[in-house]
Amino acid sequence: MGIRDDIRTHTDELVAIRRxxxxxxELGFEEFRTADIIETYLTDLGLDPKRMAKTGMVATLTGTAPGAESGPTLMLRADIDALPIQELTDLPYKSQNDGRMHACGHDAHTAMLMIAAKILVARKNEISGRVKxxxxxxxxxxxxxxxxxxxxLENPSVDAAMGIHIWTPLPSGTIAATPGGVMATMVPFRIVITGKGGHTGYPELAVDPIIAAADLIQTAQRLQTRDISLLTPTALVFSKIESGSKNNIIPDQVVLEGTVRFLYEPAANQEPVERLEEIVASVCAVHKCTYEMSSFTQNTVVMNDPGMAQLVRDVARExxxxxxxxxDHRSMAGEDFAAYARRVPAVFAFVGTADPAKGSDLPHHSPRFAIDESTMPTGVELFVRTALRYFEESNNRARDGKEER
Ligand SMILES: [Zn+2]
Ligand SMILES: [Zn+2]
Known part of the structure; x- marks a missing residue:
């Protein structure tokens, strides 16, 4: 049976698991029920799943094709967590957990990888290496x-990795795998501007942090268009302002929060968050305020390896x-797949799932988020075919290497 027919016979199961x-x-590190389901499923496939990091699961399939024992290891990754959102869809299978929702499609990723595992186990004689x-x-x-x-990433150590996101910004029927930065570095920040509170009738006796904050929000925008090349996407967004108690009181402090995102590895003198802090310091000095700024890098940029991205594009053609x-698709959203992509050649692909007729064109994390389930088999096929092609190509490379010697 061809791969697509094989997947077709598992479509009902795929949809049932996802629903x-x-x-x-379940929220992050609380995915106990989800982990149990995955564990049972992988065990029934004859694999030996290992729990990791509380609710994570890893299982390795060793192929039976010649050279499998010494062949490479390809890791296929699905994320399994949901979000703290109250679902507002009318779907018959909507969330039964109050304030919890699979509003990013990770339920689909999990189901897709489970079915991909089933199909690859059945085709292990085509695998000259390991699939983790x-x-x-x-x-x-x-x-x-x-x-x-x-x-x-160890035991066996991973040579390459692949992840997929079902993606509502792209239409159903499309696949994107793009070399280079595809999802952004994301740095949440918090800035506390401190002045000196007073009477709005005597502003000259106070130090007004509100005018400093207003100036900062404006001036900081130069980061994106004047300090850093327009060809290197950078997004600075202030998302929270907190200050003040009454209309005739100048407050002591303003607290600003937001995120800096960028889709590249910054050069030493072009680090956007460092540049933001320089602007904060200058603006606060003008307004006679002091400041404290804190930030942390939540995700680094997802850098797709050109060879791995090409592999997925070749497979997508089939x-x-x-x-x-x-x-080609890049997103300013963040994705922790970056952590794998920093360590091994990796590709993060998008499977488009937007169909306005099905209401699956809403943003991720929306309480009305929905996917077009008919695109899930494409995700399975992409996992399966990429894995098989990966081993085929590594086999060819090994053979060419031998012939050259
Ligand atoms: Zn998300
Ligand atoms: Zn997601």
Missing amino acids: DLHMHP FLFQPNEEVAGAEIMIEAGC IVDDEAKIL
């Missing part, structure tokens, strides 16, 4: 690093009927 997970969403299936908790708050600390449906 069950959708009904029972990684089910990762807490993507929304950088769970990948915790899995890596727990050893998910899946979609039209070259125009293979897209």
Whole structure:
């Protein structure tokens, strides 16, 4: 049976798994029910899943094709966590957990990788190496690093990695795999501007932090268009302002929060967050205020390896009927898959799932978020075909190497 027919016979199961997970969403590192389901499923496939980082799961399939024992290890990754959102859809399988929702599509990723595991186990005689299936908790708050600390890239050590996101910004039927930065570095920041409170009738006797904050919000925008090349996407957004108690009182402090995002590895003198702090210091000095600024890097940029991205594009050509449906796509959203991509050659691909007729064109993290389930088999096919092609190509490389010697 061809791969696509094989997947077609598992479509009902794929949808059923996804809907069950959708009904029972769990937050990061609390995915106990989800982990149990994955563990049982992988065990029934004859694999030996290992728990990691509380609710993470790793299972390795060793192929039976010649050279498998000494062949490379490809890691396929799905994230499994949900979000603290009250679901507002009318779907018959909507969330049954109050204030919890699979509003990013990780339920689909989990189901897709489970079915991909089933199909690859059945095709292990085509695998001249190992496939490591990684089910990762807490993507929304950088769970990948915790899995890596727990050893998910070792025993056997991983040579390459692939992840997929079902993606509502792209139309159903499309696949995107783009070399270079595809999802952004994300740095949340907090700035506390301190002046000296007073009477709005005597502003000259006070030090007004509000006018400093207003100036800062304006002046800081130069970061994106004047300090850093327009060809290197940078997004500075203030998302929270807190200050004041009454209309005739100048407050002591303003607290500003927001994020800086960028899609590149910054040069030493072009680090956007350092540049932001220089602007904060200058603006506060003008307004006679002091400041404290804190920030942390939640995700670094997801850098797709050019060879791995090409591999997925070649495979995508076998899946979609039209070259125009293979897209280049980059997003300013963050994704902790970056942690793997920093350590091994990796590719993070998008499977488009937007169909306005099905209401699946809403942003990720919306309380009405929905996916087009008919795009899930494409995700399975992309996992399966990429894995098989990866081993085929590494075999060819090994053979060419031998012939040269
Ligand atoms: Zn998300
Ligand atoms: Zn996500």
